[in-house]
Amino acid sequence: MSDRRRQKAAEDGERSLIGPPSGHAGESLLGRDASTPFFVYLLAFFSALGGFLFGYDTGVVSGAMLLLKKEMHLSALWQELLVSSTVGAAALSALSGGFLNGWLGRRICILLASLVFSVGGVVLGVAQIKEVLLVGRVIVGLGIGIASMTVPVYIAEVSPPHLRGQLVTMNSLFITGGQFVASVVDGAFSYMSHDGWRYMMGLSVLPAALQFFGFICLPESPRWLLQKGRSQEARQVLGRIRGGRDIEEEYDAIRGSIEEEARDGGSGGVVILRMLSYGPTRRALVVGCGLQMFQQLSGINTVMYYSATILQMAGVRGDKQAIWLAAATSATNFVFTLVGVWLVERVGRRKLTLGSLLGTGLSLALLAVGFLLSAQNSPAVTLHPVDARNSTCRLYGSCELCMLDPDCGFCYLENGTSVFDSSCLPVDPASTDSAAWGRCSNRTEESTSPYWAYNHCPTPYSWVVLLGLILYLASFAPGMGTMPWTVNSEIYPLWARSTGNACSAGVNWIFNVLVSLTFLHVAEYLTYYGAFFMYAGLAVVGLLFVLCCLPETKGLQLEDIENLFTRQLCSCGGLPANDSRHVHYVRVKGNNYLHSDNDASDVD
Numbered sequence: 219m220s221d222r223r224r225q226k227a228a229e230d231g232e233r234s235l236i237g238p239p240s241g242h243a244g245e246s247l248l249g250r251d252a253s254t255p256f257f258v259y260l261l262a263f264f265s266a267l268g269g270f271l272f273g274y275d276t277g278v279v280s281g282a283m284l285l286l287k288k289e290m291h292l293s294a295l296w297q298e299l300l301v302s303s304t305v306g307a308a309a310l311s312a313l314s315g316g317f318l319n320g321w322l323g324r325r326i327c328i329l330l331a332s333l334v335f336s337v338g339g340v341v342l343g344v345a346q347i348k349e350v351l352l353v354g355r356v357i358v359g360l361g362i363g364i365a366s367m368t369v370p371v372y373i374a375e376v377s378p379p380h381l382r383g384q385l386v387t388m389n390s391l392f393i394t395g396g397q398f399v400a401s402v403v404d405g406a407f408s409y410m411s412h413d414g415w416r417y418m419m420g421l422s423v424l425p426a427a428l429q430f431f432g433f434i435c436l437p438e439s440p441r442w443l444l445q446k447g448r449s450q451e452a453r454q455v456l457g458r459i460r461g462g463r464d465i466e467e468e469y470d471a472i473r474g475s476i477e478e479e480a481r482d483g484g485s486g487g488v489v490i491l492r493m494l495s496y497g498p499t500r501r502a503l504v505v506g507c508g509l510q511m512f513q514q515l516s517g518i519n520t521v522m523y524y525s526a527t528i529l530q531m532a533g534v535r536g537d538k539q540a541i542w543l544a545a546a547t548s549a550t551n552f553v554f555t556l557v558g559v560w561l562v563e564r565v566g567r568r569k570l571t572l573g574s575l576l577g578t579g580l581s582l583a584l585l586a587v588g589f590l591l592s593a594q595n596s597p598a599v600t601l602h603p604v605d606a607r608n609s610t611c612r613l614y615g616s617c618e619l620c621m622l623d624p625d626c627g628f629c630y631l632e633n634g635t636s637v638f639d640s641s642c643l644p645v646d647p648a649s650t651d652s653a654a655w656g657r658c659s660n661r662t663e664e665s666t667s668p669y670w671a672y673n674h675c676p677t678p679y680s681w682v683v684l685l686g687l688i689l690y691l692a693s694f695a696p697g698m699g700t701m702p703w704t705v706n707s708e709i710y711p712l713w714a715r716s717t718g719n720a721c722s723a724g725v726n727w728i729f730n731v732l733v734s735l736t737f738l739h740v741a742e743y744l745t746y747y748g749a750f751f752m753y754a755g756l757a758v759v760g761l762l763f764v765l766c767c768l769p770e771t772k773g774l775q776l777e778d779i780e781n782l783f784t785r786q787l788c789s790c791g792g793l794p795a796n797d798s799r800h801v802h803y804v805r806v807k808g809n810n811y812l813h814s815d816n817d818a819s820d821v822d
């Protein structure tokens with residue numbers, strides 16, 4: 219990048235950080251009071267169906283698996299494969315989605331994703347053998363990956379600055395909404411022991427088809443069109459989505475940044491290499507990928523996945539209750555995401571993320587304390603039946619040690635809150651719902667006593683864990699659940715936006731697989747409380763990262779946000795102490811500030 223541009227970027231960075239004399243920075247660019255045409259909401263709705271499908275397809279599998287494993291006699295390996303193949307495929311397609319996005323455009327990518335979702339849904343709905351199921355889950359994962367990186371970019375590019383945060387965060391609302399609807403569908407079809415899973419998985423075809431047909435009539439992003447030199451179309455689309463209001467200012471700003479980029483001769487070469495060799499985009503990439511990494515390292519999917527076990531610890535018994543209570547968990551996640559949509563334009567991205575991470579860290583610590591108390595008060599093993607197969611289970615003296623071994627479970631009688639006649643027995647290799655032999659084998663849904671606890675222990679401290687779970691979702695969902703997607707959709711300049719979002723979404727999915735696949739092993743080595751203390755520690759590291767590195771992007775025009783990253787990475791959250799003495803307000807020439815204006819008279 220040229221020195222001229224670097225200097226200009228630094229100046230602009232200062233302007234963006236300081237803001238205009240009154241109100242927030244975005245107001246000068248597009249009036250806050252201007253009414254937003256209904257069309258923008260319609261675009262956001264149809265795009266966010268991609269988020270809904272992302273949530274639905276990742277969420278539906280847990281309930282479907284309970285039926286599938288019985289009907290198709292799935293081994294633990296196959297169950298794991300069917301869950302993680304989708305997330306793995308999503309990681310790969312998110313990474314390659316950057317190229318498709320830049321080449322074919324946002325609209326075609328969204329159409330492609332909805333087509334892929336529909337095909338995946340049909341394959342899953344008609345599958346007769348587990349191998350076909352695996353193919354269906356991989357197809358669905360490919361759709362999730364493309365949708366997860368394209369939809370936020372598309373919404374950000376069509377939204378007016380003062381509403382952008384809210385509309386992009388709506389996509390996260392659709393993700394958690396999809397997870398919630400999936401859990402309700404799981405609950406409803408769990409009564410249908412034969413083929414119920416087909417409906418659970420196949421129903422995703424409906425929103426996918428709705429999105430496909432809706433998007434056939436919807437326009438391409440004006441920013442992408444302009445980047446491809448289709449200026450007439452871009453102008454038309456911009457006019458349409460701004461409801462016939464004056465679009466010159468926004469149009470010129472977009473064109474200005476594209477022209478400046480072209481003047482700097484930066485349109486050739488591999489985008490990711492250009493991003494890495496240019497300071498502002500390199501820093502934006504670190505911030506974007508870091509946010510996505512910490513989202514997953516804060517353990518959201520472990521907590522969601524583990525909620526059924528947490529609820530079992532609280533005394534919930536049987537698959538059906540567990541399914542319905544898991545629906546309550548995803549409902550909580552959904553409701554608090556709504557809080558995020560409400561807060562994002564009020565408090566801004568940075569404060570919302572910081573507050574969320576603080577609450578997330580504290581509630582993870584509370585969850586860990588709940589598990590610690592449960593472990594310290596874990597019921598002893600009182601019966602040691604002779605085990606002809608010589609399994610390791612007979613060696614354990616308490617429920618805690620017994621349940622940490624994935625091959626064993628705890629079989630016990632209960633009188634009020636006291637546990638007696640308890641033994642540690644090998645789990646049935648065909649199903650974790652019962653023991654391989656003895657009192658707790660051959661269990662049916664209805665059998666009550668003796669109780670069989672796999673992966674958890676009876677404990678009087680389950681309320682601490684339950685409280686931790688609720689506080690966790692209340693703090694995570696509005697900020698860390700939503701902001702990584704929202705911030706990533708706005709921090710990269712146009713030329714780097716597809717690639718930046720592809721990389722950060724890829725990081726999200728890779729850490730999603732890593733955390734969910736390693737959780738049980740981590741718990742085996744560190745125990746459950748150790749694992750949750752570890753996630754709490756990671757949330758604290760995430761908090762420091764955000765504190766130092768995340769600038770506020772609220773209200774700024776997309777074309778101006780790059781300038782926030784012209785400073786050293788760990789000072790971009792605010793002005794360094796020295797700089798604050800130099801703060802002065804700037805007047806942007808007329809009302810029509812263009813990036814390409816490099817005129818000293820711009821600044822008073």
Ligand SMILES: O[C@H]1[C@H](O)[C@@H](O)[C@H](O)[C@@H](O)[C@H]1O
Pocket residue numbers: 390393394397513518519522551698699700726730
């Ligand atoms: O933002 C979403 C959301 O928080 C979901 O609940 C979670 O399952 C996803 O992994 C995450 O990316």
